[in-house]
Amino acid sequence: MNDLIDTLRRLVGPAHVLTDGDLTAWEQDWRKRSRGKALAVVRPASTAEVAAVVKACAAAGTSIVPQGGNTGLAVGSIPDDSGTQIVLSLARMSAVRAIDEANLTLTVEAGCVLQTLQETAEKAGFLFPLSLAAEGSCTIGGNLGTNAGGTQVLRYGNTRELCLGLEVVTPQGEVWDGLSGLRKDNTGYDLRDLFIGSEGTLGVITAATLKLYPQPAATLTAWAAVPSLAQAVALLGLAQRQLGAGLTGFEVMGQFALSLVGKHFSQLRVPFLGQADAPYCVLLENSDSESEQHARERFEALLESAFEAGHVIDAVVAENLTQAHQLWHVRESIPLAQAEEGLNIKHDISIPVSRIPAFCAETDALLAREIPGVRLVNFGHLGDGNLHYNVQAPASGDARTFLREQEDRVNTLVYDQVRAFNGSISAEHGIGSLKLDKLPAYKSPVALQLMRAIKQALDPQNLMNPGRVVQAP
Amino acid sequence: MNDLIDTLRRLVGPAHVLTDGDLTAWEQDWRKRSRGKALAVVRPASTAEVAAVVKACAAAGTSIVPQGGNTGLAVGSIPDDSGTQIVLSLARMSAVRAIDEANLTLTVEAGCVLQTLQETAEKAGFLFPLSLAAEGSCTIGGNLGTNAGGTQVLRYGNTRELCLGLEVVTPQGEVWDGLSGLRKDNTGYDLRDLFIGSEGTLGVITAATLKLYPQPAATLTAWAAVPSLAQAVALLGLAQRQLGAGLTGFEVMGQFALSLVGKHFSQLRVPFLGQADAPYCVLLENSDSESEQHARERFEALLESAFEAGHVIDAVVAENLTQAHQLWHVRESIPLAQAEEGLNIKHDISIPVSRIPAFCAETDALLAREIPGVRLVNFGHLGDGNLHYNVQAPASGDARTFLREQEDRVNTLVYDQVRAFNGSISAEHGIGSLKLDKLPAYKSPVALQLMRAIKQALDPQNLMNPGRVVQAP
Numbered sequence: 022m023n024d025l026i027d028t029l030r031r032l033v034g035p036a037h038v039l040t041d042g043d044l045t046a047w048e049q050d051w052r053k054r055s056r057g058k059a060l061a062v063v064r065p066a067s068t069a070e071v072a073a074v075v076k077a078c079a080a081a082g083t084s085i086v087p088q089g090g091n092t093g094l095a096v097g098s099i100p101d102d103s104g105t106q107i108v109l110s111l112a113r114m115s116a117v118r119a120i121d122e123a124n125l126t127l128t129v130e131a132g133c134v135l136q137t138l139q140e141t142a143e144k145a146g147f148l149f150p151l152s153l154a155a156e157g158s159c160t161i162g163g164n165l166g167t168n169a170g171g172t173q174v175l176r177y178g179n180t181r182e183l184c185l186g187l188e189v190v191t192p193q194g195e196v197w198d199g200l201s202g203l204r205k206d207n208t209g210y211d212l213r214d215l216f217i218g219s220e221g222t223l224g225v226i227t228a229a230t231l232k233l234y235p236q237p238a239a240t241l242t243a244w245a246a247v248p249s250l251a252q253a254v255a256l257l258g259l260a261q262r263q264l265g266a267g268l269t270g271f272e273v274m275g276q277f278a279l280s281l282v283g284k285h286f287s288q289l290r291v292p293f294l295g296q297a298d299a300p301y302c303v304l305l306e307n308s309d310s311e312s313e314q315h316a317r318e319r320f321e322a323l324l325e326s327a328f329e330a331g332h333v334i335d336a337v338v339a340e341n342l343t344q345a346h347q348l349w350h351v352r353e354s355i356p357l358a359q360a361e362e363g364l365n366i367k368h369d370i371s372i373p374v375s376r377i378p379a380f381c382a383e384t385d386a387l388l389a390r391e392i393p394g395v396r397l398v399n400f401g402h403l404g405d406g407n408l409h410y411n412v413q414a415p416a417s418g419d420a421r422t423f424l425r426e427q428e429d430r431v432n433t434l435v436y437d438q439v440r441a442f443n444g445s446i447s448a449e450h451g452i453g454s455l456k457l458d459k460l461p462a463y464k465s466p467v468a469l470q471l472m473r474a475i476k477q478a479l480d481p482q483n484l485m486n487p488g489r490v491v492q493a494p
Numbered sequence: 495m496n497d498l499i500d501t502l503r504r505l506v507g508p509a510h511v512l513t514d515g516d517l518t519a520w521e522q523d524w525r526k527r528s529r530g531k532a533l534a535v536v537r538p539a540s541t542a543e544v545a546a547v548v549k550a551c552a553a554a555g556t557s558i559v560p561q562g563g564n565t566g567l568a569v570g571s572i573p574d575d576s577g578t579q580i581v582l583s584l585a586r587m588s589a590v591r592a593i594d595e596a597n598l599t600l601t602v603e604a605g606c607v608l609q610t611l612q613e614t615a616e617k618a619g620f621l622f623p624l625s626l627a628a629e630g631s632c633t634i635g636g637n638l639g640t641n642a643g644g645t646q647v648l649r650y651g652n653t654r655e656l657c658l659g660l661e662v663v664t665p666q667g668e669v670w671d672g673l674s675g676l677r678k679d680n681t682g683y684d685l686r687d688l689f690i691g692s693e694g695t696l697g698v699i700t701a702a703t704l705k706l707y708p709q710p711a712a713t714l715t716a717w718a719a720v721p722s723l724a725q726a727v728a729l730l731g732l733a734q735r736q737l738g739a740g741l742t743g744f745e746v747m748g749q750f751a752l753s754l755v756g757k758h759f760s761q762l763r764v765p766f767l768g769q770a771d772a773p774y775c776v777l778l779e780n781s782d783s784e785s786e787q788h789a790r791e792r793f794e795a796l797l798e799s800a801f802e803a804g805h806v807i808d809a810v811v812a813e814n815l816t817q818a819h820q821l822w823h824v825r826e827s828i829p830l831a832q833a834e835e836g837l838n839i840k841h842d843i844s845i846p847v848s849r850i851p852a853f854c855a856e857t858d859a860l861l862a863r864e865i866p867g868v869r870l871v872n873f874g875h876l877g878d879g880n881l882h883y884n885v886q887a888p889a890s891g892d893a894r895t896f897l898r899e900q901e902d903r904v905n906t907l908v909y910d911q912v913r914a915f916n917g918s919i920s921a922e923h924g925i926g927s928l929k930l931d932k933l934p935a936y937k938s939p940v941a942l943q944l945m946r947a948i949k950q951a952l953d954p955q956n957l958m959n960p961g962r963v964v965q966a967p
C-alpha cells in the first residue's frame with residue numbers, strides 16, 4: 022500500500038494525495054448518515070493524471086471511489102470503512118475548456134461546480150438549464166454520474182438529455198475521447214448514456230460537452246391552490262397544451278409540507294397556507310421567447326381556463342423577479358423545514374403522471390392505517406411524475422426511536438406501492454449503496470443480469486466504486 | 495437445420511416460416527445495393543413467440559437478423575448470402591398496446607408502421623413527432639434499432655429522445671420488460687439507450703413506450719434564400735433565439751440540389767431557383783402553441799430581423815397548409831431528383847453546426863480539385879448539423895464507371911474531412927454492414943474496444959445480427 026501511495030504522490034504531487042488530517046469532507050456523505058475511511062484522497066489535475074492514477078490503482082488491485090462535490094443523496098461517493106479505497110476527487114479539474122456559441126455547446130471538466138457552469142453560460146448569453154438544490158457545491162461530473170434531475174426536467178430533461186459527449190477514463194486507465202458536439206451520431210453503441218448515471222462504477226467521467234439554450238426573454242412564476250391531486254394533473258395537461266415548451270416548471274406541494282415552512286420559517290409568506298379546500302398547491306413557471314408582456318398574457322389565459330375548468334381554486338402570478346424568487350424559495354425551503362421539524366424518512370419516487378392521484382390516495386390511506394399518527398410531507402416535480410414522498414415521525418413520541426423501529430417497514434410499504442403503480446424507487450437520486458439491497462425486489466431480474474454482465478465486461482477487476490449500483494458477482 | 499425449421503414452424507405456425515417463393519422483400523436492402531439468402535423468414539406474432547424463436551435459434555447456433563420495414567440505408571436488416579441466417583420479421587407485432595393521455599405516452603409493438611403510429615397519436619389529439627421519408631413503410635422497431643433522425647430532430651430529438659422504455663428479447667431468449675412510462679428513473683445502467691441504435695446486435699426490441707406531445711395550434715413554413723452557408727448558420731441562431739422551441743425545422747438546400755428538382759420535376763415550383771446571389775436556400779418551420787396569427791407575427795418579425803442583419807436575401811412564408819406542403823415536397827424531392835439524374839454517392843454526415851461553413855468550403859474545393867467535373871448535391875438538416883453531402887458523377891461520362899472507379903476515393907476524401915472537423919460519418923443512418931469497415935479509421939479505438947466488450951458480454955455466441963456495427967472478435 023505504501024508503494025501505491027508513493028506512486029500516487031509522484032503522479033499528482035505530494036500535496037494532492039491526502040492521507041492525514043481531517044478528511045471528513047471526503048469521507049462523510051452529504052446527509053451525514055454514513056462515514057467511511059479512505060486509504061487516500063487523490064486529487065489529479067488533468068485527464069492524463071486521472072488515467073495514470075487509475076492505472077496505478079488497477080495494477081495494485083486498489084479500488085477507486087470517484088467523487089465530485091460529494092453532495093449525493095444515495096451514499097455513492099464516499100469510501101467504505103475498510104481504509105483500502107482511494108477517493109478520486111475531480112475537484113481540481115474544473116476548467117471550462119471551450120464554448121461554441123453557434124453550435125450551442127460548452128465543454129467543461131468534471132470538477133466544475135454546477136453554479137459556475139450556469140454562470141459561465143449566462144455570461145455568454147445562454148442558458149444551461151440544469152438546476153437543483155446543491156448547485157452551489159455539486160459538480161457536473163457528479164451530476165452526470167448520477168444523471169441528476171432538478172426543477173427544469175419537464176422542459177429540458179435530466180442531465181442525460183443535456184449532454185452530447187463525454188471524456189471518460191476506463192477502469193483500465195484508457196482515455197475515451199467522446200467529447201462530441203454533435204446532435205446526431207449513429208456510429209455504434211451509445212457509450213455516453215451507459216456512463217451517464219452509472220455512478221462511477223464503469224469509469225471516471227473527466228469532461229463533457231453540454232447543450233446550451235438561448236436565454237428566454239422572460240420567465241414568470243405562478244402559485245395556484247388546487248382542489249385535489251387529480252385537478253393538479255388536469256392543470257398540468259392544460260398548461261402543456263396552452264404553453265407548449267414554455268412550461269418549464271410544475272411543482273406540487275401538499276399543505277402539510279407547506280405548513281412546516283410556515284411554522285419554521287415564519288418570515289416567508291406561503292400563499293394559500295392551510296386553505297382547507299386546497300389540499301395541494303402548485304408552482305408553475307412559464308419561460309417565453311418573446312417578451313414579459315406576452316408571457317403574462319399567456320399565463321393569465323391559462324389560469325382563466327383553469328379556473329373555469331375547476332382545476333384551480335385561487336392563484337397568484339408573481340409581479341416581478343423578487344416575488345418569483347420568493348415563491349421558489351418557499352418551495353425550496355420544504356426540505357429544510359422538514360429537517361427543522363425532526364428526523365424523517367425520505368423517498369424519491371416516480372410514478373406515471375396519470376397514476377399519481379390514485380397512488381397517493383391509496384398510499385396515504387395505507388400508511389395512516391398501518392402507522393397511526395404518521396405525517397406525510399409530500400411534494401415534488403409533478404410534471405415529471407417525481408414525488409419526494411417523505412414520511413415524518415408522529416408528532417408525539419421520539420423521532421429517533423420511530424426511525425429505528427419503522428424505517429424499513431415504511432420503505433417496504435411505500436416501495437411495494439411504487440412497484441404496484443409501475444414506478445421507480447429512485448427517480449433522480451440514484452442507487453449508491455443506500456438502495457443497493459432494495460433493487461432485487463423492485464427491478465426485473467433480467468435487467469439486473471444485464472447490468473452485471475456489463476459491469477463484468479467493462480470492469481472485470483470490480484475496482485470502480487464497488488458495491489454501488491450493482492451487487493458484486 | 496431441418497430440425498430448427500420444424501421447431502420454428504411449431505412455435506409460430508407453418509404459415510409464418512417462409513422458406514420458399516420470392517423472398518426478395520426480406521432479402522434485398524432498400525436501395526437494392528445488396529441481396530442475401532435467408533434460411534427462413536420467421537414472423538412471430540407475440541413477444542413470447544419472439545423469445546421462443548430466439549431460444550430455438552440460440553440452441554441451434556443459428557444467427558438472427560431482426561427486421562422491421564427493411565427500409566434502412568446501411569444494409570443492416572437483410573441476411574448475408576450464406577443461407578444460414580434467420581430473418582426475424584417483427585411485421586406481425588404491430589399493435590398499439592396502450593395510450594396514456596395524462597402521462598403523454600403511448601405503448602406500441604415494434605412492427606407498428608411509423609405512419610400508423612403518427613396517425614394513432616393524432617387521432618387521440620397528440621403529436622408523435624418522428625418524421626422521415628420512409629414513414630409509410632418503416633416500423634418503430636427499426637426506428638429504435640437505428641435511432642432514426644428525420645426532420646424534427648432540432649426540436650424533439652432523435653428516436654432515442656422520444657423513447658421512455660423498451661421491451662427486449664435478449665440473445666438468450668429472456669424477455670426484459672423495461673416498458674416504463676417514467677420520465678425519471680435512476681435505478682441502474684441505462685439499458686434502454688444501449689439497445690436503441692444497436693441495430694439488432696444486442697437483442698430484439700419487441701415493444702416501446704414513447705413520448706407524445708400536445709399538437710401545436712399552428713405550424714407555418716417559410717423558404718428563404720441566403721447569401722452563404724455562414725449566413726444560414728447565423729439565421730439558425732437568430733431563429734433559435736426568437737422562436738425558442740417553436741423552431742421545429744431548419745433544412746438547408748444547395749442550388750444544385752434544387753436545380754435537379756426543377757429539372758426532373760418541372761411541375762414543382764422551386765422558390766428562388768438559380769438565384770446567383772443565393773447559393774443556398776433554407777426551409778424553416780415554426781410550430782406555435784398559441785394561434786396561427788401569433789405564429790405568423792413571430793415568423794415575420796424573425797424574417798424582418800434576418801433581412802436587416804443580412805442573413806436572408808429573399809423569403810416567402812407559406813400562406814396555407816397546401817403551400818407549406820408544396821415547400822416541404824420540394825425539399826423531400828431532392829433524393830428522387832438525384833436518382834433521376836443518375837447514380838450518385840451518398841453521405842450522411844454530421845459536423846458541429848459552427849464548423850459547417852468551413853467544412854463545406856474546404857471539402858467542396860478539395861473534391862473539385864481532386865475529381866474534376868464532380869457535382870455536389872448538398873442538403874440536409876442544418877439545425878442538427880446533419881448534411882446529406884452527396885456526390886453526383888460528372889455530367890459527361892458514364893456514372894456507373896465513375897462510381898466503380900471513384901466511390902472509395904470520394905468516401906475517403908469526404909470522411910477524412912469529417913474526421914478533421916470532429917464530425918460523424920453516420921449521423922442518422924447507422925453502420926449496418928455498409929460502413930462497418932470504415933469505423934476503425936474514424937472511431938476511437940477505445941470506443942471500439944468498449945463496444946466489442948459489450949457485444950461479447952451480452953451476445954457471447956455472436957448470434958444477433960452478426961457482422962453489423964461491431965466487427966467479429
